[in-house]
Amino acid sequence: MDSSSSKRFNSIASGYATSEVHSGSPTLDRLHSLLPHVDSVCDIACGAGHTGLGFAGIASRMVAVDPAPNMLAEVRRLADQRGVAVKTVEAFAESIPLATASFDLVVCRLAAHHFSDLPKAMSEMTRLAKSGGHVAIIDMEGDENSALDALNHEIEVLHDPTHVRSYTARHWRELFSANGLEVQACETRRWEIPGGLTVKRWCELGNSGDEAFHAIQDRLASTPMNELAALEITRDADGVFRLPIRTLLILGRKPYEPHT
Numbered sequence: 001m002d003s004s005s006s007k008r009f010n011s012i013a014s015g016y017a018t019s020e021v022h023s024g025s026p027t028l029d030r031l032h033s034l035l036p037h038v039d040s041v042c043d044i045a046c047g048a049g050h051t052g053l054g055f056a057g058i059a060s061r062m063v064a065v066d067p068a069p070n071m072l073a074e075v076r077r078l079a080d081q082r083g084v085a086v087k088t089v090e091a092f093a094e095s096i097p098l099a100t101a102s103f104d105l106v107v108c109r110l111a112a113h114h115f116s117d118l119p120k121a122m123s124e125m126t127r128l129a130k131s132g133g134h135v136a137i138i139d140m141e142g143d144e145n146s147a148l149d150a151l152n153h154e155i156e157v158l159h160d161p162t163h164v165r166s167y168t169a170r171h172w173r174e175l176f177s178a179n180g181l182e183v184q185a186c187e188t189r190r191w192e193i194p195g196g197l198t199v200k201r202w203c204e205l206g207n208s209g210d211e212a213f214h215a216i217q218d219r220l221a222s223t224p225m226n227e228l229a230a231l232e233i234t235r236d237a238d239g240v241f242r243l244p245i246r247t248l249l250i251l252g253r254k255p256y257e258p259h260t
Helices: 003-011 013-018 026-034 069-082 118-128 146-159 169-178 199-206 210-221 225-230
Strands: 040-044 061-066 087-090 103-109 129-140 182-191 241-243 246-253
Touching: 026 129, 026 182, 026 246, 040 118, 061 069, 069 087, 103 118, 118 129, 118 169, 146 199, 146 210, 146 225, 169 182, 169 246, 199 210, 199 241, 210 241
Parallel strands: 040 061, 040 103, 061 087, 103 129
Antiparallel strands: 129 246, 182 246
8 A cells, every 4th residue: 555545545534434345244254253262453454443343352452553544543433432442553554563473363354455565565464463373354356357357457446546456366375375374264256245335335435426436337337248247246227236345355374383
């Protein structure tokens, strides 16, 4: 993530606090079901902090990291409302001023597609995980089909010009392997919003503007139905397009290091 992304998200922080996409999802519930008990959690590029705050009552230590100060203010506000203690750290995912091997879980949800240097961010997230701890990513899913991936990328950039790339499961597996993480789960084609999210609402959440909304609508209207179906984009009888907010979930475990 770079300064242009952080500035953009700083300006739309309040919307993320109430966003139905960010506040919870079946994929986030699935992550909880896959994990053992975790006592310390670090939420990277946390936005309004919903992912980390979801471990309230489970973890005794929670840290939220984001480069946008207004997002961190939302984290503290939501934490205060819930009576939850959370530490906030203003930092980019590529350089995090926290101690090595200090968390049972390092998690990043719906943010990695904005990172300017994903390998460096992965290295940082792995560094923060304890021996035997976990790193989890939930993020927008790229497509192995190059034409579909290009279409998906075009729509994402229309929605948010700071979007960098949605990565495939293969790419994520390679990154986890390169960082010495044992992949314990990699689940694709997950929907963050059961039933889909309308393009209008998607653009409202991203403060994309009317021009972007109409450009996305026009692009989808000109796309063959088989391509829309392959991306699991549906169209209501009244012509309204619905996006699945399709993601993947990948969970890796850091190997135990022998005591010396």
